[in-house]
Every structure is written in C-alpha cells, then in structure tokens.
Amino acid sequence: MNVIKSLLLVGFLFVTTVFANVNDENDEKENKEILNTLYEKVVVADIKRTLADIKSLKEAVVKKDEKKSKEYFAKLVNSWKSVETFYILGDINEDFIDTPRLLDIFHNGNEDITEQLDRAIKSKDEIRIVLFKNSLKSINALEYMLFSKDIKNTRENKITLAILNRITSHLTDIENEYISQKENFLKDLKKANAVTMNTIIQNTYKLKEWRVGDVIGLTKKYEDNPDNKRAEYFLSKNSANAIEAILNTYKNVLDNDSFKDYGDYLIKLTDGKEMKRLRDSLSKSLKLVKEIKNDDFSNSKELYENINIIHVVLFVEMLEDLSINAKILDADGD
Numbered sequence: 001m002n003v004i005k006s007l008l009l010v011g012f013l014f015v016t017t018v019f020a021n022v023n024d025e026n027d028e029k030e031n032k033e034i035l036n037t038l039y040e041k042v043v044v045a046d047i048k049r050t051l052a053d054i055k056s057l058k059e060a061v062v063k064k065d066e067k068k069s070k071e072y073f074a075k076l077v078n079s080w081k082s083v084e085t086f087y088i089l090g091d092i093n094e095d096f097i098d099t100p101r102l103l104d105i106f107h108n109g110n111e112d113i114t115e116q117l118d119r120a121i122k123s124k125d126e127i128r129i130v131l132f133k134n135s136l137k138s139i140n141a142l143e144y145m146l147f148s149k150d151i152k153n154t155r156e157n158k159i160t161l162a163i164l165n166r167i168t169s170h171l172t173d174i175e176n177e178y179i180s181q182k183e184n185f186l187k188d189l190k191k192a193n194a195v196t197m198n199t200i201i202q203n204t205y206k207l208k209e210w211r212v213g214d215v216i217g218l219t220k221k222y223e224d225n226p227d228n229k230r231a232e233y234f235l236s237k238n239s240a241n242a243i244e245a246i247l248n249t250y251k252n253v254l255d256n257d258s259f260k261d262y263g264d265y266l267i268k269l270t271d272g273k274e275m276k277r278l279r280d281s282l283s284k285s286l287k288l289v290k291e292i293k294n295d296d297f298s299n300s301k302e303l304y305e306n307i308n309i310i311h312v313v314l315f316v317e318m319l320e321d322l323s324i325n326a327k328i329l330d331a332d333g334d
Contacts, residue, residue, distance in 0.1 A: 028189060034265050035192050039182055041259060042086055042252050047175045050079040054171060058164045064152045070236070073146050077238045080104070080139060081245035085203050086253060089174060091195040092181045096174065102134045103170050106232050107210050113141050114148070121155055127162045137166035147236045196262060197314075200253060204311035207246050211239070212304045215297045231295055240292040247286050250310070255279045270321040274313045281309040 057072035084104060090097035101108050113135050120130035131137055145151065145160040185192055210232075213219040217226035231239035254263035254275070267275050288303040 031189055031193070031265060032186055034260055034262060035186060035189070035196065037259050038086075038196070038253060038262060039178075039185060042082075042249070043088065044175075044178055044182075046079060046082040046086070046249070047171065047178060050076065050083050051168070051171050051175060053079045054164060054168050058161065058168070061146075061151055061157065061160050061164060064157060066146075066151060069146055069151060073143065073236060074238050074241055076139070077233060077236075077242050078245040081242045082249045082252075083171075083174070085246045085249040086199060088185070088195050088199050089177055089181070091199070092185050093177060096177055099170055099174060102137075103139055103167060105135045105138045105140050107206070109135065111135060113138075114144055117141060117144055117149075117159070120159060121149070127158055131159065131162055131166075137163050139167060142167065143233060143236050143238075196253075200250065200262075201311075201314045201319075203246070204250075204307070204314055207243065208304065208307045208311050211243055211246075212297065212300060212307060215239075216300050216304060218301070218304055226298065228295060228297055231297060234295060237295040239295045239297075240289055244286065244289045247282060247289060250282055251286065255282055266318060266322075270318065274317040274321060278310055278313040278318075281306040281313075285310070 053072060053075045057069060057076055060068035060072050080103070084100050087100055089099070105113070116133070116136055120127075120136065123130045135141065142160065142163045145156060145163060149156045149160075151157045151160050185195075209219050214222050215226065215228060215230045217224050222230070228234060232242050233239045252261070254261060254266075255278075256263075263275050263279065285303055285306040288300070288306065292300060292303075
C-alpha cells in the first residue's frame with residue numbers, strides 16, 4: 001500500500017471515529033436532510049448531467065461534426081469531473097470502487113495509449129478486439145480520438161463511437177447504482193458523514209498536487225520544472241475546465257447558495273472559523289482558474305496556494321476541530 005493510500009485509510013478511520021462521537025449530539029434529522037440534499041442535488045444530478053452530455057457528444061460524432069464534438073467533449077469533461085470529485089459510490093458498494101479508473105486513467109499507470117490507439121486504427125481486426133484494454137476505452141482515449149484524429153474517417157469514427165458506448169455503459173451503471181443505494185447510504189449517518197468528509201479530503205490532494213502542482217513545478221517530483229504538458233487534458237486544452245468543475249463541486253458540497261450544505265453542517269460542529277477560511281479560498285480559486293487562458297498554467301502559483309489552504313483546512317484543521325469537539329462531548333458523558 002503506498003503512502004497516499006495509507007494516509008487516506010488512516011484518515012477514513014479517524015473521520016469515522018470523530019463522527020461516531022459528534023453525530024450523537026447533533027440533530028440527526030437535520031443531518032440526514034443535508035446528506036439527502038447532497039445525494040439528490042449533487043451526486044445524482046451530476047451523473048444525470050454527465051449522461052446527457054455524453055449523449056449529445058455521441059450524436060455529434062455520429063453526424064461527424066468535429067466542431068460540435070469538441071464542444072460537447074468540453075461539457076463532458078466538466079460534468080465527469082464533478083462526478084469523479086464527489087464519487088462516494090465505491091464506499092457504499094465495493095463493487096464500484098474501481099469504476100472511475102475504468103473511465104479515467106489520469107495518474108493511473110504509465111502506458112502510452114496513443115501508440116496503441118494508432119495501431120488499433122491501422123489494424124484490420126474488429127474494433128472489439130483492438131480495443132481490448134479498458135484504458136483504450138477511457139475518456140483519455142476519447143480525447144485523443146477527437147483532438148488528434150479525424151472522426152470523419154470511417155474507421156476512426158467507429159472507434160470513437162465504441163469508446164463512447166463503453167463510457168456510457170459505465171456511467172449508466174453508476175447512475176443506476178446511485179439510485180438503488182440511496183436508502184442504504186442514509187441509514188447509517190455516522191458512516192455517511194465519514195464517507196462524505198473522506199471523499200472531499202482525498203480529492204483536494206489530487207487537485208493540489210496532480211492537477212496544479214505538477215504542472216507548475218511546485219511538487220517534489222517536478223520541483224522548479226514546470227511543464228503545461230503535464231496538465232490533465234493538455235491535448236484538448238480542457239485542464240482548467242476540469243479544475244473549475246472540481247472547484248464548483250466543492251462549492252456545491254461546502255458553500256452552496258441555494259440550499260443548506262455540508263459546510264453549514266460542519267460549521268455547527270466547530271466554531272466556523274476554518275470553514276470561513278476554506279470558503280474564502282474556494283471563492284478565490286474559482287476566480288483564479290477563470291484567468292487561465294489556453295491551459296497556460298505559468299501564472300498559477302496563487303491558485304495552487306489557495307487550493308492548498310482548502311486541502312489543509314479539510315485534512316488538518318477541520319479534523320482537529322471535530323476531534324476536539326468529539327472529545328469534549330465524550331468527556332461530558334453525552
């Protein structure tokens with residue numbers, strides 16, 4: 001088990017312990033209402049939006065409309081990143097733990113899918129045979145086909161549609177399982193709170209390090225060696241779009257303007273200072289990511305710093321505040 005996975009496992013166990021103590025002393029009805037709202041207005045709404053976007057993209061590819069296909073791919077990236085950012089299904093049903101990695105191979109393996117896709121295009125074999133790997137039917141493979149190949153070409157069009165069909169199948173499975181698992185998620189509030197918190201925490205690390213830090217040369221691995229080509233969707237110039245979608249998902253979960261969100265719940269459990277700091281950094285990050293043009297991250301240090309604040313608040317400060325509160329409640333015998 002690598003260091004990141006070890007930390008996340010320890011973090012999950014710690015979060016579960018914290019909520020086991022705190023949740024007893026809070027209004028369970030309000031807590032359940034907030035979790036239910038997140039499930040319906042974030043989790044289910046995002047997967048439905050993703051399926052609508054991929055349907056539109058597929059229609060454009062069938063018509064061999066390159067311009068529309070690229071436009072709908074940008075929408076798909078945005079909606080898929082929202083689903084991936086707050087993906088709690090694997091913690092509800094272990095059979096779905098690896099599904100995101102079947103859909104998206106960013107930071108998952110070191111293979112060169114471009115060479116393999118090129119061979120698949122040149123091959124005379126059936127498409128189901130040449131696309132034998134999951135990685136060749138991922139959103140990353142789709143990006144390569146749409147932005148490096150010609151979907152007006154019959155073979156390339158068929159391969160692109162085969163990739164779209166596989167992604168659609170995975171997304172449909174996710175939607176169906178989310179719908180069927182809602183009651184199961186809400187029946188154990190302590191676990192539901194732990195899953196919610198842990199999912200948010202682990203994705204802040206990936207956002208900070210993989211999607212920004214690696215690109216601008218602020219991580220240990222790429223220190224003082226910036227390179228925009230490390231960005232998640234460099235080929236299609238959708239990396240900033242992906243980051244904005246991730247940040248907007250955090251906003252929907254932690255700082256929503258239209259309904260009582262999870263940030264409001266965490267404020268009730270703490271003094272609220274750290275959540276205010278997080279929300280301020282989240283707002284700044286959303287403004288800063290909009291300033292990135294053509295996926296040029298050369299002036300994104302301030303964005304990295306604000307995302308780092310979000311990560312530290314969730315991974316360190318918020319958990320510490322919750323732990324202190326839990327200990328006080330436990331000491332009082334409540």
